[in-house]
Amino acid sequence: MDLVVGRVVKSHGIRGELVVDVRTDDPEARFAQDVSLRGRLPKGGGEKTFTVTAARQHAGRLLLSLAEVSDRTAADALRGTLFLIDSADVESGDDPDEFYDHELEGLPVSTVQGDEVGTVSSVLHLPGGEVLTVRTPDDREVLIPFVRQIVPVVTRERIEVDPPDGLLDPEA
Template sequence: MQVAVARIGKPHGIRGEVTVQVLTDAPEDRFVPGAVFELAGVPGTSSLTVESARWNKSILILAFEEIPDRNGAEAVRGGRLMLDPEAEGGAEAEDEFYEHELAGLRLVEDGQDIGEVTGLRTGAAQDLLVAEIGGREVLIPFVAQIVLEVDVEGGRAVVALPEGLVELADG
């Protein structure tokens, strides 16, 4: 199974560079010259090879060997850069998870089923679990003090939510 590690955004300049929305927690390890990604969501091109990667403030800008100009960059806009985690050894540590492993897990607090994980938002400071609790989308800091246990095989994530977190979702 392949997972998305980035979503291609708009072209940057005229030399074929693109901005990307990073969906991995290790962009400096993944987006290096020579790295090859499968391209999903764009007809025609099946893979892209990183030529260069640089940061412009908080935005990652990539150039690919297969994209020579702005027109080529525009053609892959909206595509997703995919990797097979099995091919690279899977998650690197016991407490690292991919979004596809977390989505669909039941949220359990004090032994009660309170909702469901619907996604993961990666951030520079910390990741957030996206959950639906009582019909509301709630962002839960993915830290050990709040997410006590993740049992992918058991289909659940045990949490201890801070008081008022669910109510803040109304804001």
């Protein structure tokens, strides 16, 4: 499974630097000089490997230089490119309360009373916090705020929720 570690937002300057939206907790390692990055090009353009020549912070964002990108035109063409790694290359931490999205996706979800809710299909990272997207057995999508009051039990095998009234009700 692929994990996104960054997304090209736009070009910066005339020398082909890229503004990258970082989606990793270890940008210093993922975007270090001479690291190879696998990029999924926008609009079904396939994949391409890039080599980092420099990375620096500027105004709170990561600016990235790649060996394969030498000018603004080439950088503009990469807008929307996703930089990917294989999930097998990511180690889970020792903290039992920390999970990567891919570790939660596919887990069964039930209520604390034992009623089946569905399966986690994705984790949304919204300004207000994380939200679990759960696909129910009747193929509905339920959004569950990923907070301890509503999601008191998370293990590597299952998730239990204690939803407030109406959260799981399709009529609410």
